[in-house]
Structures are given as C-alpha cells and as structure tokens.
Amino acid sequence: MLDPEKILSQFNPATGEIVGAAVVQRHLHDLRGCFGDAGAFEAAAAAGNPLLYSVGAFEPAKGDGDLHYGAGRLMPGKIGDEYFMTKGHLHSWRAAAEIYIGLAGEGVMLLEDLLTGESRMVPLRPQGVVYVPGHTAHRTVNVGKAPLTYLGVYPAKAGHDYDAIAKRNFRCLILERNGRPTMIERS
Ligand code: F6R
Ligand code: ZN
Numbered sequence: 412m413l414d415p416e417k418i419l420s421q422f423n424p425a426t427g428e429i430v431g432a433a434v435v436q437r438h439l440h441d442l443r444g445c446f447g448d449a450g451a452f453e454a455a456a457a458a459g460n461p462l463l464y465s466v467g468a469f470e471p472a473k474g475d476g477d478l479h480y481g482a483g484r485l486m487p488g489k490i491g492d493e494y495f496m497t498k499g500h501l502h503s504w505r506a507a508a509e510i511y512i513g514l515a516g517e518g519v520m521l522l523e524d525l526l527t528g529e530s531r532m533v534p535l536r537p538q539g540v541v542y543v544p545g546h547t548a549h550r551t552v553n554v555g556k557a558p559l560t561y562l563g564v565y566p567a568k569a570g571h572d573y574d575a576i577a578k579r580n581f582r583c584l585i586l587e588r589n590g591r592p593t594m595i596e597r598s
Pocket of ligand 1: 437466481482483497498499500509549550551563565569571
C-alpha cells in the first residue's frame with residue numbers, strides 16, 4: 412500500500428497549489444518562439460520577464476497502470492493580441508490521453524491532432540472537464556482577466572515532449588478578435 416500522503420493530497424483551487432507537489436515555473440522568456448507576433452514578444456521581453464504560469468506535479472507512483480496529476484495556475488495577459496498560454500506539448504508516449512478539470516478562471520485549450528493536423532479550441536472552465544485524446548498536442552490559454560487554475564490527470568508513463576511541437580509549432584494561434592478568443596491559422 413502507498414504511503415497515506417501519496418494517497419491523499421490537498422490542493423487549493425484558487426492558487427492551483429498541491430501540497431507536496433514538485434513545482435515548475437515558466438516565465439515569459441521561457442516561451443520565446445511560441446507567440447505568433449515576434450515583434451510584440453521581443454518588446455514585452457525587453458520590458459521584463461513576468462511569471463506566466465506555475466505547475467505542481469504530483470507523482471504518487473510510477474508503475475505501468477499508475478496516474479500522475481498536476482495543478483496549473485496561468486496568469487492573465489497578452490502579447491499583442493495573443494493571450495498568455497502554456498508552452499504546450501505532446502506526450503512522449505503518444506497514445507497517452509489526459510483529463511483537464513477547470514477550477515477557476517476562464518480558459519481554453521488548443522488541441523492539435525497529430526494524425527490529421529486538425530486543430531480545435533475547447534473551453535476550460537470551472538465545472539468543465541476536457542478530454543485530451545492521445546496523439547494530440549495540447550496547450551492551455553488564459554482568455555480571462557483573472558488567473559486560470561486547473562488540474563490535469565495523465566498516465567504516469569505519459570512523459571512530456573516539448574521539442575517535437577516546438578520545432579514545428581502549433582498550427583493555430585488563439586487571438587483576441589472583437590473581444591473574443593478566436594482560433595486563427597498561424598501565417
Ligand atoms: C501534463 C499537462 C499539464 C501541463 C501544464 C503546463 O501532461 O498537460 O499538467 O504540464 O498545463 O503546460 P506545459 O507542460 O505545456 O508547460
Ligand atoms: Zn499533457
């Protein structure tokens with residue numbers, strides 16, 4: 412039997428913190444090359460390097476059938492017309508799916524099917540659960556005015572592959588158009 416502190420964890424839906432989780436913080440400079448408007452990015456990066464998001468990963472066990480989970484907190488803001496977002500990734504084990512549960516704030520997920528190239532924008536909000544199928548690059552975007560917090564649950568074997576998606580980038584951007592988040596093909 413696992414240790415009790417691995418069986419039960421406590422999280423704070425407002426801050427996205429899980430007690431005992433290994434926290435990774437990503438700042439603006441860590442997302443160089445992700446945003447569509449390179450000029451707007453360089454101007455913002457020259458002015459500072461704010462925290463964009465933090466993710467705490469909780470890894471109770473690493474066996475074949477085990478699960479890991481993480482809580483994310485993504486700040487509101489924009490680079491040009493493009494909302495603050497996560498780097499995004501594919502799972503190293505491409506078949507691994509993931510479930511995202513919205514806790515607070517207003518977000519969307521950008522999903523890109525690796526097999527068909529199809530992109531989709533899906534709301535990520537409190538009381539909503541987003542199922543990210545396997546073979547799907549995924550990125551979280553804060554389209555609101557407050558921090559966006561969420562939980563992600565994924566197979567322990569999933570692994571995170573950032574390079575594959577960074578090399579070719581997501582095909583679509585989530586931009587503000589007429590005050591609304593809109594998915595637009597990268598030019
Ligand atoms: C785990 C997962 C999330 C992300 C988090 C940060 O598989 O999808 O917990 O890790 O949203 O995004 P990335 O990892 O793309 O920086
Ligand atoms: Zn993932």
